[in-house]
Amino acid sequence: MSTKFPEIQGGGSLILAWQIKGKEVLVVAAGRIVNLLNADAKVTVVCPRNGLNEEVAYRVNNGQVKHVDRVFLPVDLEPEKKVAMVLTAIDDPDASTRIWKYCKQMKVPANIADVPSECDFYFGSVHRDGPLQIMVSTNGNGPRLAAAIRRQIGQMLPEGTGDSVKRVGQLRRKLRKVASGKTSRDISKRMAWMSEVCDKWSTDDFNDMDDEDMDKLVRYYESGEVPSFEEIRLGSRDHVVWEFDGTFGWM
Known part of the structure; x- marks a missing residue:
């Protein structure tokens, strides 16, 4: 029987953006360090120094990550260390399983490389x-x-998509200053208006938008209207002075 609701497709995983900024992450051996540093995590690598690869050794030597020069011990997950997640990538399956079981006991999410059954999350x-x-x-x-x-x-x-996302973020922050209401109705209205802006404006429009354009755009918020980028640059069509410079030609 068909319905208006999507069909359930089991066997997937819940894909999330984990806000790990400023949180402690324990890495046993090496792996995924760049991903963690890009997310502003505080990384501690537990591994004998002779087991570090070239890149991890570089990041240890430059103070980008902390290093504990030994194998993993249960003390590494003591509650006061506030470890948010554990990543392991070692060649000893038995040791990996012991680490995973201890993480389960301490309720710390873990990813055991190449062992899906011992992973609370995937990359x-x-x-x-x-x-x-x-x-x-x-x-x-x-x-x-x-x-x-x-x-x-x-x-x-499209080229410049990342820059467009940055500009949208700036616009949202500017809108929250202009329309700072915190009720569910206020939030829903802001989200609906921003959604309409994102649907109507192109990547190139957002890339070309400057601070003055943003100020002009948010003035339309209270009315609920969403002007085009051209209307923002040229002003309301009722006030535009169209100049003829002779370049169009006539039939």
Whole structure:
């Protein structure tokens, strides 16, 4: 029986953007450190120094991550250390499983590399352009294929998409200053108006928008109207003075 609601497709995973900024992340051996640092996490690597690869050693030596020069011990997950997640990538399956079981006991989410049954979360293939992040996940079925799909998606996006996202963020912050109501009705109205702006304006429009354009645009908020970018630049059509410079020609 068909309905207006989407069909349930089991077997997927809940894809989230985890706000890990400023939180402690424990990495046993090496892996995913760049992703964590890009998300402003506080990273501690637990691994004998001779087990560090070139990049991790570089980041340790430059103070980008903390380093504990030994194997993992239960003390690494003591509550006062406030570890938000654990990532492991070691060649000892038994040791990995022991770490995973201890994480479960301490209720700390863990990712045990290449062992899906011992992962509370997965990493996908990510396209990054400034604030824009697009993750592709195959739920463990084909990581290499996920990377290929991610590249295809990135190539399809208009040039400057990341910059457009930045401008939209600036516009939202400016709108919240102008319309600072906090009731559910206020929030719904702001979201609806911003959605209409994003539907009506193109990537190029947002890229070309400057602070003066933003100020002009948010003035339309109370009326609920969403002008085009051309109307913002030229002003209301009732007030535009159209000049003829002879370049159009006549039939």
